[in-house]
Each structure stands twice: as structure tokens, then as C-alpha cells.
Amino acid sequence: DAGVIQSPRHEVTEMGQEVTLRCKPISGHNSLFWYRQTMMRGLELLIYFNNNVPIDDSGMPEDRFSAKMPNASFSTLKIQPSEPRDSAVYFCASSLAGVDEKLFFGSGTQLSVL
């Protein structure tokens, strides 16, 4: 299995631009998570899907952030408009079923907003 696949690996954009991060979970996993990692705040859960349905989006910082999971093999995290304070590493993770199963993380997307 290829594991959780994220793209792009690095993204550099200018303030105000739209950014779309992509994730392909491990085949057969029913739960998908988006995390953000910064030096200031560590690893924070942004949103969690179960069977393609958003279960907990309380970590999404504000309306500029949105996430979708149109099918079991693909999810996107969109930031529009992006701001410099959004600069971070964004991780996608998947698990077999829910938060009380081990999470498998992708390699992350390093986002820099100038």
C-alpha cells in the first residue's frame, strides 16, 4: 500500500490567493483527518470525516477554510483567501474507523503564504 498521499508537497503562494491541498487516504480506511502543524501551536485537528461525512469541523479556524470529501478516495482542504498566518505544514491522515484507531499520516504539504 502506498500510504496516505498528499499533494502538493510544497506550496508557495501570495496573500489573497486560493490554495487547494489534496489527499488520497489509504484504500479501505473510513476516516480522514486534516491536521495543521506549526511551531506555535503544534499539531491541531482541523476537521474529521467519517464515511465521507464531516463529523467534527470545530478546529477549522475560520470561514476562509473549507474541506470536502466527495468520495472515499479523495479529499481537499481549501483556503480562500490565504493569509501569511496560514503558513504551516498541513497533514492528512486516515484510519480504518474513527479516532480511536491508529492514524496513518501523509508526508504533509508545506504551505508558505507570502
Added chain:
Amino acid sequence: GESVGLHLPTLSVQEGDNSIINCAYSNSASDYFIWYKQESGKGPQFIIDIRSNMDKRQGQRVTVLLNKTVKHLSLQIAATQPGDSAVYFCAELFSGGYNKLIFGAGTRLAVHP
């Protein structure tokens, strides 16, 4: 730019020694705990987990100890190797509304030859 961020505690050990990484968790009702390892430029990688009905669980070269009385978790790595150098995170399953996995700040393990 970003202001000064978290300063990760660092544990420095000699190759071949045993390492003990400690973690205090916040919620006495948490019933599932996990240790993750994160190498530079990579995502966190699962190491070992433990549920609250256990005090100890062993894996290959790793042991997790859980002390619910003082809300303390530790990861022991036997015969530490250079490849063990990474940041180690503990995480607790926090039950408040929706169940949520909350990660600690992390500890950097530096293994010296």
C-alpha cells in the same frame, strides 16, 4: 513573520542506552493513548498505543507505561539507535462532545554515537 514558538524539550542519549520520554495528559476521562514518532520532513508515524484498562504494553524495543493516578504516560526505547532520533508525540483520545485525538507538544530525542 512568526513570533518565537514552542521550544521543544530535548532528550539527549548515547547510542545503546535506554531512553524514557515522558508525557502528562490533561483529561482523566481519556481512555486511549498513542505515541507517534516524527522524523524531519515526514508525517507522524504510529509507534504504540495503550488503552486505559492497561498499565503497560510492549512492542519491539518500545514499552509504553500508563499511570492513570497521576495522568502520566511514558515511552521507553531500549538500546536507542541513531534512527530513533526524531520528535516524539503523545496523544490522548479526548472525550468532549466529539471524540478528538489531542497531541502533546512533543519531545525531541537526539541520539549521539
